[in-house]
Amino acid sequence: MRERAVTLNDIAKKLNLSTVTISKALRNHPDISPKTTKLIKSVADELGYTPNIMARNLSARKSNTIGLVVPKIAHFFFGAIIESVYDIAFQNNYEMILTVSQESAEREKKHLQTLLAMKVDGIIISITQETSDLSVFDMVERRGVPIVFIDRVPEPANNFTTVKVDDRGGAYKAIEHAINLGYRKIAHFGGYTNINIGKDRLSGFRDAMNDHNIEINPSWVLEGGFGDNYGYDSFMKLYNEKNLPDLIFAVTYPVALGIYQAVNEVGLRIPEDIDVICFGNAKVQNFLSPPLSCIDQSTDQLSKIAMDMIFENIEKKEEYSPRQVVIDTELVLRGTCRKFNKE
Amino acid sequence: MRERAVTLNDIAKKLNLSTVTISKALRNHPDISPKTTKLIKSVADELGYTPNIMARNLSARKSNTIGLVVPKIAHFFFGAIIESVYDIAFQNNYEMILTVSQESAEREKKHLQTLLAMKVDGIIISITQETSDLSVFDMVERRGVPIVFIDRVPEPANNFTTVKVDDRGGAYKAIEHAINLGYRKIAHFGGYTNINIGKDRLSGFRDAMNDHNIEINPSWVLEGGFGDNYGYDSFMKLYNEKNLPDLIFAVTYPVALGIYQAVNEVGLRIPEDIDVICFGNAKVQNFLSPPLSCIDQSTDQLSKIAMDMIFENIEKKEEYSPRQVVIDTELVLRGTCRKFNKE
DNA sequence: TTGTAAGCGTTATCAC
DNA sequence: GTGATAACGCTTACAA
Numbered sequence: 001m002r003e004r005a006v007t008l009n010d011i012a013k014k015l016n017l018s019t020v021t022i023s024k025a026l027r028n029h030p031d032i033s034p035k036t037t038k039l040i041k042s043v044a045d046e047l048g049y050t051p052n053i054m055a056r057n058l059s060a061r062k063s064n065t066i067g068l069v070v071p072k073i074a075h076f077f078f079g080a081i082i083e084s085v086y087d088i089a090f091q092n093n094y095e096m097i098l099t100v101s102q103e104s105a106e107r108e109k110k111h112l113q114t115l116l117a118m119k120v121d122g123i124i125i126s127i128t129q130e131t132s133d134l135s136v137f138d139m140v141e142r143r144g145v146p147i148v149f150i151d152r153v154p155e156p157a158n159n160f161t162t163v164k165v166d167d168r169g170g171a172y173k174a175i176e177h178a179i180n181l182g183y184r185k186i187a188h189f190g191g192y193t194n195i196n197i198g199k200d201r202l203s204g205f206r207d208a209m210n211d212h213n214i215e216i217n218p219s220w221v222l223e224g225g226f227g228d229n230y231g232y233d234s235f236m237k238l239y240n241e242k243n244l245p246d247l248i249f250a251v252t253y254p255v256a257l258g259i260y261q262a263v264n265e266v267g268l269r270i271p272e273d274i275d276v277i278c279f280g281n282a283k284v285q286n287f288l289s290p291p292l293s294c295i296d297q298s299t300d301q302l303s304k305i306a307m308d309m310i311f312e313n314i315e316k317k318e319e320y321s322p323r324q325v326v327i328d329t330e331l332v333l334r335g336t337c338r339k340f341n342k343e
Numbered sequence: 344m345r346e347r348a349v350t351l352n353d354i355a356k357k358l359n360l361s362t363v364t365i366s367k368a369l370r371n372h373p374d375i376s377p378k379t380t381k382l383i384k385s386v387a388d389e390l391g392y393t394p395n396i397m398a399r400n401l402s403a404r405k406s407n408t409i410g411l412v413v414p415k416i417a418h419f420f421f422g423a424i425i426e427s428v429y430d431i432a433f434q435n436n437y438e439m440i441l442t443v444s445q446e447s448a449e450r451e452k453k454h455l456q457t458l459l460a461m462k463v464d465g466i467i468i469s470i471t472q473e474t475s476d477l478s479v480f481d482m483v484e485r486r487g488v489p490i491v492f493i494d495r496v497p498e499p500a501n502n503f504t505t506v507k508v509d510d511r512g513g514a515y516k517a518i519e520h521a522i523n524l525g526y527r528k529i530a531h532f533g534g535y536t537n538i539n540i541g542k543d544r545l546s547g548f549r550d551a552m553n554d555h556n557i558e559i560n561p562s563w564v565l566e567g568g569f570g571d572n573y574g575y576d577s578f579m580k581l582y583n584e585k586n587l588p589d590l591i592f593a594v595t596y597p598v599a600l601g602i603y604q605a606v607n608e609v610g611l612r613i614p615e616d617i618d619v620i621c622f623g624n625a626k627v628q629n630f631l632s633p634p635l636s637c638i639d640q641s642t643d644q645l646s647k648i649a650m651d652m653i654f655e656n657i658e659k660k661e662e663y664s665p666r667q668v669v670i671d672t673e674l675v676l677r678g679t680c681r682k683f684n685k686e
Numbered sequence: 687t688t689g690t691a692a693g694c695g696t697t698a699t700c701a702c
Numbered sequence: 703g704t705g706a707t708a709a710c711g712c713t714t715a716c717a718a
Contacts, residue, residue, distance in 0.1 A: 005486065007695055018705045023697065033703060048482070053460045054401045055695030058710050063397065073429060074422040083416040086443055095457065098441045100429055114438065117396045139391070143348065228630075257630045264632060287571075287600045289607060289632050350711055361689050366713065376687060398711035401694050 006047045015043060026051070057119065065095045066310065067115035069125040071103045071152075076253065076282035077299065078126065081150065084303035085124055092311065094121070103128045109136045115145075122146040122310040127154060129192050129226075146313035146320070150306045151297075153196055153324075161313070162324045163305045167197050167279070170295040170329030171204025171249070174277050177331060178247055179212045182340035183275070187220035187245040189234045189255050198223070201251050201279055220245050231258025239266055246342055250278035253285065256292055270336060277337040290335025301327050349390045358386060369394070400462065408438045409653065410458035412468040414446045414495075419596065419625035420642065421469065424493065427646035428467055435654065437464070446471045452479045458488075465489040465653040470497060472535050472569075489656035489663070493649045494640075496539055496667075504656070505667045506648045510540050510622070513638040513672030514547025514592070517620050520674060521590050522555045525683035526618070530563035530588040532577045532598050541566070544594050544622055563588050574601025582609055589685055593621035596628065599635055613679060620680040633678025644670050 008019040008026075015022075017040070025032045025040040026049075032040075057063045066089050070078045082098065089096045097120060101108040105128050115123055123145060134154050140147045146161075153162040178186060188205045191198035202221075209216050219241075222234045231250055235258070238244050250256040256278035263270055270276055270290060281296035305325055313320045351362040351369075358365075360383070368375045368383040369392075375383075400406045409432050413421045425441065432439045440463060444451035448471050458466055466488060477497050483490045489504075496505040521529060531548045534541035545564075552559050562584075565577050574593055578601070581587050593599040599621035606613055613619055613633060624639035648668055656663045 005695095009695075019695085020697080020706080021704055023695095024704090027697090031703065036703080050456060050460045050486075052401070052462060052695050053457075054397050054406065054462055055710090056697075058395070058397045058401050058694090058712090059696045059698085061710065073426040074419070076417070079417040079422045082441075083443070086416065086441065090443070095461070096441060098425075098429065098439055100426070100433070113393060114396075117393045118438070119395065119397055142391075143393075257627065260630050284600065284627050287603050287631065348711095352711075362712080363690080363714090364688060366711095367688090370713095374687065379687080395711050398694090399713075401696090402711080402713045404694065 005052065006049045007052070008049075011040065011044055011047060011049060014047070015040065061119070063095075063119045063121055064093060065097055065118065065120045066307075067097045067099060067111075067118070067120040067123045069099045069101055069108060069111050069115070069123065071101050071126060071128050073098070073100055076284070077151075077280055077297075080299035081126065081303055084300050085307060088303060088307040092307075101128050103130065105131045105133065109133075112136055112140055116140065116143055120145065121314055122148075124148055124150055124306050124310065126150050126152045127195070128152075129195050132194070144317065146310050148306045148309050148313075150302055151197065155196055157324050159322055160324075161309055161322045163302055163309070164196065164324075164326055165297040165302065165329050166326050167200035167329075168204040168207070170279060170297070170331075171201040172208045173204075173329065173331050174279075174295050174337070175205050175208035175249060176212070177333075178249075178275075178277065178337055179208065179214065181337070183247045184214055185217070185220075185245040185247070186214070187217075187238070187248045188222070189231055189248055189250050189259070190221065190223045191226045191251040191255075193223060197279075198226075198251060205249055217245070219243060226252045226254060228254040228258035228261070231255035232262045233258070235259045235262035236266075244274060246340070247275040247277065247337065250276060253278050253280040253282045253292070253294065256294075257288075260288060260292075271338070272341050275336050275341070281332055285334065288335075293334045293336040293338070294332050296330045296332045298327065298330075348395065349392045350395070351392075354383065354387055354390060354392060357390070358383065404462070406438075406462045406464055407436060408440055408461065408463045409650075410440045410442060410454075410461070410463035410466045412442045412444055412451060412454050412458070412466065414444050414469060414471050416441070416443055419627070420494075420623060420640075423642035424469070424646055427643050428650060431646060431650040435650075444471050446473065448474045448476065452476075455479055455483055459483065459486055463488065464657055465491075467491055467493055467649050467653065469493050469495045470538070471495075472538050475537070487660065489653050491649045491652050491656075493645055494540065498539055500667050502665055503667075504652055504665045506645050506652070507539065507667075507669055508640040508645065508672050509669050510543035510672075511547040511550070513622060513640070513674075514544040515551045516547075516672065516674050517622075517638050517680070518548050518551035518592060519555070520676075521592075521618075521620065521680055522551065522557065524680070526590045527557055528560070528563075528588040528590070529557070530560070530581070530591045531565070532574055532591055532593050532602070533564065533566045534569045534594040534598075536566060540622075541569075541594060548592055560588070562586060569595045569597060571597040571601035571604070574598035575605045576601070578602045578605035579609075587617055589683070590618040590620065590680065593619060596621050596623040596625045596635070596637065599637075600631075603631060603635075614681070615684050618679055618684070624675055628677065631678075636677045636679040636681070637675050639673045639675045641670065641673075 008022045012019045025037040099111040149162040190202045193199045279295045285292040351365045355362045368380040442454040492505040533545045536542045628635040
C-alpha cells in the first residue's frame, strides 16, 4: 500500500536525464528549454511527484516557516492573533508552526529552542505571565533569527523588537470617560503586574484617577489574573464585604465575563446597579446583555505590524535594529459605561 | 552578528572526535562511554549546539510533526480542537503545523499537498463546507500518510478514518426534550446540508418531529450557514413575516448568538417570548442571559480519539484499516429550553 | 568504545 | 541547454 515518495531521481531515471535538470525544470529555471521543461513537468505530474520540503530547506538553509509562541489558543485574543498571523504568513508563502506555552516560562523556552532547531525564519511571540529570564530571547537573536514580541513584551524592551497596544493610554481613556460621566467609585480588577499589560493598564487607571483628583480606594484595586474565575471571585469578595463600587474596570474581557456571571447570580443588574468596562474586544461582547463596552486592541494591526517587521528583518539581517511600536486603542461604547446611574 | 549555527562537525573538530561519536553521545547512545558522553555534552552546551531538525528528519524520513487542517481558527469550536490536538501532540513530542482552509476547498487541497511535502507523519482535518472532491484524500492515503477526519467528515466515509459526534442523535435528543416540555412550534435554523453536520442535525430534527407526530412547518426550516449573521437574518425574516415559532433550534452556537441579538433588538425576551437551543457548547454560553442550553460535543474527546487513531495508524502502517467512530453528545440545560412558557 | 562510509532529497556551482 | 560534483547536517550500518 505504502508507496515510496517519488523523487527527482525517479523522474530523472525515467527520462534519462540528470536530477539537476529535473530540479531546474520544475522550478522553471531558464537554463532548461521550454520543451524539456514541459516534458519533465508532465512526467512529474503523472508520477505524482511532490518535492521534499525538508530536503529543500536543508539545502537552502531556510525553511519558509515562521514560528509562533502564544500562551493559549482557545482564547478570543490569541485566537484572533493566530488567525491573522497565519493569514499573512500564508499570503507570503510561509508556513506556520504554532506553539503554546500555557503560561509556563519553561515551556516557552523549550518551544523557542525547538523553533530554532526547526530553523524557522522568524518568530513571533507573546510571552507568559511569568517570563522573567530574558536570556533565552537574547540567545534567539544571537542565532540571527528575527523575533518580534506582540502584545505581551519583555521589559525593559529596548533591546527587542516589539509591537503592543497603548495599554496605559487605553485604560486612561476609559477611566477618564467614566469620570466625565460622573463615576467616582471605580474599582480595577487587574491582572499580574509583573507583565506589561497588567502593569500598564493599572497605571492608566491610577493616572486617570489621580489627574482628576479622585481618591483611589485600595480595597478596590485588586490583582490576580486574566481569567473569568478571577473576575467572579473578586466581585463576590467585594459583594460579601458589602463594599461594591459603582464601576469596575476589568483588565480583560474574561474577567468582565466573570463579573457578569457573579452580578447575575446575586441578582443585581448591569449597568443599573453596577457598571463594567474592560480592556479587550471580543466579538461576543455584542451579544451579552447589556453589550459590554471596552477598549479595543486591533489584533489585525498588531499582527500586520509584527509580520511586516519580521519580513523586513529577514531581508535586512545584519543591519536591522530593534524598535518598539505602540499602537492606539479605541474606546468602544456599547451598553455599559454610557451613563452614571446612581442618584 | 549572525553566527553560523554550530553543528555536530564543529563539536567533533574541537574534540578531535568523529561526528558520529558526537551524534551518538548527544542521543545517549550506549555505545559511547559515560565519560566522553559527559564531556561531549558539556562542550555542546558551551558552544550552544542545537540539532538541525530538518537534517535529522531528512535522514530519518520522518518529521515528528502532525499537520492540522481546519476551516477557521478564531472560532470557539475549532479553537478548542486546535488546542487539544496541540496538547496531545506536544505531550507525545510532536510538533504541529497548523493550516486553515477558510472554507475553501481549493485552499484545503493546497494545504494537504504542502503537508505531504513537509513530510508530516499524520494529518487531522475538518473539511470545508464545500469540499466535494474526495480524490485528494485518496491521494494522501496512497502516500501512506495517516489522515483522520474530525467532526466534519467526507461522505460516504467508509474508506476513511473519521471521528465525529452523533449529530443526528444529539439534535434528536434536544428536540425530543423540547417536545416533552410542550413545544410544538419549533423551527430549525440549519447550516448547509451538503456537509454532514448540517445534514445530520437537520435529520435529527426531522426524525424527532415525525416520531412525535408533529407537523413540520416548512417555512420554519431554514438553511444557509453557520455564522451569527445567518441567525440574525433568519430571525428577522420570520419576525417581519409575523411568523415566529416558539422555539428555534440553531445549528451552531454562533447562529444562536445572532438570534439573541435580533431578539434583543426587536424587544422580545428569551425564553419568555421565544426560546432557543443550539448545537455546540462554548464557554461563553454560560455568560449570556439567559445562559444558552445546548447539545455539547466534547472537543477533548474528539481530539483524543483522533490523535489516538493517528498514532496507532503511524505505528501499524500497512495493516491499518479505516474506521468510523461516533461519540455521544450530552444535552446541557441552562437558562433556555427548560420550560414551555406559552399559555 | 570509537570511526568510516553511505545515504536522506534537494540545490548551487561550475564544467561541458 | 544539460550534467557531474559537492554540500546542507544528520543517522544507520558496519568496521576497526
